[in-house]
Amino acid sequence: MTRARYLLACAGWMLFLPGVIRNCEWFGRIQKSLPTRSRELLLTIDDGPDPRQTPQVLDALAQAQVRAVFFVIGKNVEAHPALCRRMVEDGHSVQNHTYSHSLATFWLAGPGRAADEIQRCSAAIQDATGRRPVRFRAPVGMANPFVHLAAEERGLGVMGWSATGHDGIAQDPIRVIQRIRQQARPGGIVLLHESHLRGMHGGERACTLSELVNTLKADGYTFTDRLDAGTH
Structure with a gap:
């Protein structure tokens, strides 16, 4: 390998490697x-909407x-728009998590693909609910510079999290709750999931959610639905 190719390879890894680090802010806030x-x-x-959960x-x-x-996920919204509408009707906020949620490859997305994934998801949400999303979260929190740029160009702030129980793969509700409780801090952003190939089924997930909320309330926490809570 020539020196030029070596330097080019290193530059490529420097460009994309931070994209596999969850919540990495090398390329944007x-x-x-x-x-x-x-x-x-x-x-x-x-990861919703999912009719099973x-x-x-x-x-x-x-x-x-x-x-x-x-x-x-945009393709899920297209498949189940009524569930997405119910989220809004129940008073919840619906935001962008890409169109296809490609776990293995999204961190490698180039400019065109990043823009397409984000734009198609936003369009699906607006078609289903009449509302435009204002936040974006990358699959598994992995985002390269093209993803940050595509989100910014579409007026989407990128949101990560500060507390997770890994419920997308974990099957022990008690452990999920314990992890989140240990990580909870004032102003924290809690991450849960609706659907995954592994993990809890719908009934378990709903019960875990109820128990988690009750536990955190008992610890003195309240829940806000404002994305900018504390700024007013």
């Missing part, structure tokens, strides 16, 4: 908390009187 010192939390739920999750949130931010 990522909102990982709310600007407040009060014991407020923002509950975010990824979303109705039970929405019922659990209604019972707990908590509003959440749903980061939805």
Whole structure:
């Protein structure tokens, strides 16, 4: 390998390697908390809508009187627009989580693909709900510079998280709750999931959500649905 090729390869890795680091801010700001010192939390739920899980999750949130931010997948919105509309009708916020949610390759997305994934998801959300999203979350929180640029050009702030129980793959509800409780801080952004190839089924997930909310409330936390809570 010549020196020029070696330097080019190194530059390529420097460009894309940070993209596999979750919540990495090398290429742009990522909102990982709310600007407040009060014991407020923002509950975010990824990967829906899913007819096997979303109705039970929405019922659990209604019972707990908590509003959440749903980061939805565009192709799922197209398949189940009524569920997306119910999210909005129930008072929740619906935001962009890409169109196809390609876990293995999205961090490698070039300018065209990054823009397409984000634009198509936003269009699906607007078609289903009549509302434009204002936040974007990359699959698994992995985003390269092209993703940040595509989100910014479309008026989307990039949101990460500060507390997660890894419920997308974990099957132990108690452990999920324990992890989030240990990570919870004033102004924290909590990450949960609706659907995954592994992990809990719909009934378990809804029960875990209810128990988590009750536990955090007992710890003195409240839940906000404002993406900029604490700034006013």
